[in-house]
Amino acid sequence: xxxxxxxxxxxxxxxxxxxxxxxxxxxxxxxxxxxxxxxxxxxxxxxxxxxxxxxxxxxxxxxxxxxxxxxxxxxxxxxxxxxxxxxxxxxxxxxxxxxxxxxxxxxxxxxxxxxxxxxxxxxxxxxxxxxxxxxxxxxxxxxxxxxxxxxxxxxxxxxxxxxxxxxxxxxxxxxxxxxxxxxxxxxxxxxxxxxxxxxxxxxxxxxxxxxxxxxxxxxxxxxxxxxxxxxxxxxxxxxxxxxxxx
Amino acid sequence: xxxxxxxxxxxxxxxxxxxxxxxxxxxxxxxxxxxxxxxxxxxxxxxxxxxxxxxxxxxxxxxxxxxxxxxxxxxxxxxxxxxxxxxxxxxxxxxxxxxxxxxxxxxxxxxxxxxxxxxxxxxxxxxxxxxxxxxxxxxxxxxxxxxxxxxxxxxxxxxxxxxxxxxxxxxxxxxxxxxxxxxxxxxxxxxxxxxxxxxxxxxxxxxxxxxxxxxxxxxxxxxxxxxxxxxxxxxxxxxxxxxxxx
Numbered sequence: 001x002x003x004x005x006x007x008x009x010x011x012x013x014x015x016x017x018x019x020x021x022x023x024x025x026x027x028x029x030x031x032x033x034x035x036x037x038x039x040x041x042x043x044x045x046x047x048x049x050x051x052x053x054x055x056x057x058x059x060x061x062x063x064x065x066x067x068x069x070x071x072x073x074x075x076x077x078x079x080x081x082x083x084x085x086x087x088x089x090x091x092x093x094x095x096x097x098x099x100x101x102x103x104x105x106x107x108x109x110x111x112x113x114x115x116x117x118x119x120x121x122x123x124x125x126x127x128x129x130x131x132x133x134x135x136x137x138x139x140x141x142x143x144x145x146x147x148x149x150x151x152x153x154x155x156x157x158x159x160x161x162x163x164x165x166x167x168x169x170x171x172x173x174x175x176x177x178x179x180x181x182x183x184x185x186x187x188x189x190x191x192x193x194x195x196x197x198x199x200x201x202x203x204x205x206x207x208x209x210x211x212x213x214x215x216x217x218x219x220x221x222x223x224x225x226x227x228x229x230x231x232x233x234x235x236x237x238x239x240x241x242x243x244x245x246x
Numbered sequence: 247x248x249x250x251x252x253x254x255x256x257x258x259x260x261x262x263x264x265x266x267x268x269x270x271x272x273x274x275x276x277x278x279x280x281x282x283x284x285x286x287x288x289x290x291x292x293x294x295x296x297x298x299x300x301x302x303x304x305x306x307x308x309x310x311x312x313x314x315x316x317x318x319x320x321x322x323x324x325x326x327x328x329x330x331x332x333x334x335x336x337x338x339x340x341x342x343x344x345x346x347x348x349x350x351x352x353x354x355x356x357x358x359x360x361x362x363x364x365x366x367x368x369x370x371x372x373x374x375x376x377x378x379x380x381x382x383x384x385x386x387x388x389x390x391x392x393x394x395x396x397x398x399x400x401x402x403x404x405x406x407x408x409x410x411x412x413x414x415x416x417x418x419x420x421x422x423x424x425x426x427x428x429x430x431x432x433x434x435x436x437x438x439x440x441x442x443x444x445x446x447x448x449x450x451x452x453x454x455x456x457x458x459x460x461x462x463x464x465x466x467x468x469x470x471x472x473x474x475x476x477x478x479x480x481x482x483x484x485x486x487x488x489x490x491x492x
Contacts, residue, residue: 010309010311040295046358047286049256062259064257065256066255068391102360103418105351105418107357108293108358109358112355115349156483168406171405172349221308230403230404238400
């Protein structure tokens with residue numbers, strides 16, 4: 001597989017840095033090709049601005065972002081840093097987001113990578129979402145670290161079920177664009193762990209990476225379960241017996 | 247009340263711009279004082295970097311963000327743009343986030359405002375979260391716009407319940423730091439609406455702003471409902487009959 005790891009941490013000596021190095025080593029040893037987008041090392045720009053569309057804009061006097069993104073993608077005039085990331089994404093079979101959970105979500109630099117790189121035309125288009133998404137056939141996975149315990153992210157934990165916390169990313173970014181989604185690898189509170197416990201977590205991550213082929217994907221209702229108004233058809237939940245991920 | 251509106255859209259002629267102007271006008275006419283942090287106009291930096299801690303850092307060779315944030319806050323050496331926002335927040339009784347929903351979350355520029363301004367020491371500290379959060383006594387609210395219909399964000403909609411999509415912000419940012427949280431104002435698909443329909447939405451927003459005092463806050467389980475492991479005590483759900491917001 002071609003693997004793209006999008007990495008968002010400013011400190012290589014962090015546990016996120018260790019998880020990154022573990023994943024590169026493990027995947028390469030098993031015959032995969034790994035590319036890394038190290039957002040902090042590249043000082044990646046997180047803000048969508050008019051500068052993204054300087055090549056051949058439709059109308060920068062009144063900025064319509066989807067319109068400009070679509071036009072710039074079709075005319076091949078998106079800014080260079082976006083084009084480079086889109087090329088990496090286009091050839092990836094598996095995309096891993098490696099980031100610390102900051103305020104129950106991604107660091108801004110990674111959110112900005114999504115905002116700018118997942119541009120209209122490239123990552124979504126009319127009629128191309130979810131099952132018919134443009135990244136259909138690709139796999140995606142989150143690897144993240146937290147500041148609090150696994151208990152706090154249990155379904156009845158004070159921070160909320162980790163799958164609820166990650167739902168906007170799993171469903172709204174990955175599944176929306178057509179990815180199949182692997183269960184996340186969550187390293188709870190590495191900042192409070194000693195060397196041995198951290199080493200154990202890195203081993204667990206290595207194991208997970210070696211089991212990707214046999215790991216069931218997260219469940220999302222297929223397009224056919226939704227009616228014309230994009231709400232679940234009556235009886236779908238009862239028939240399938242499968243809960244929504246939310 | 248002192249109201250702080252944190253506004254994250256690059257185009258003043260957008261519907262977000264119209265919602266912003268409506269809120270300023272409505273709130274000021276009703277005797278409130280309004281401050282606006284216009285993140286795009288200020289070219290606000292979304293990335294936490296070592297530059298945030300140049301004043302009196304503990305150890306920038308190995309960056310430990312919570313440690314540096316805490317130290318810089320206590321020694322009053324956070325970078326100027328962060329200090330200015332923290333002063334605005336400190337005096338605010340109500341904070342409104344005004345943003346377009348991009349990829350089921352905030353634009354990166356607003357996420358970065360959280361990452362950098364909600365620094366350790368200022369926005370959270372040991373033992374100071376949720377009911378005992380540092381912003382206890384303040385109110386917060388989201389005003390956002392979507393690209394798809396209200397149906398898609400219904401509890402059985404394909405994009406997921408809007409309250410699930412916004413849960414990481416409501417619970418993880420607002421409630422975590424002690425805010426009481428007002429129900430969000432969501433303008434669905436303004437890009438597809440005509441002038442009359444948009445005007446109607448602005449009127450609805452105006453009404454909502456005038457009813458803040460009598461609007462019930464979103465429900466979150468109080469600290470006392472959780473046991474020492476920060477998971478709900480057995481029987482709490484059954485006794486209260488109240489579902490979690492997730």
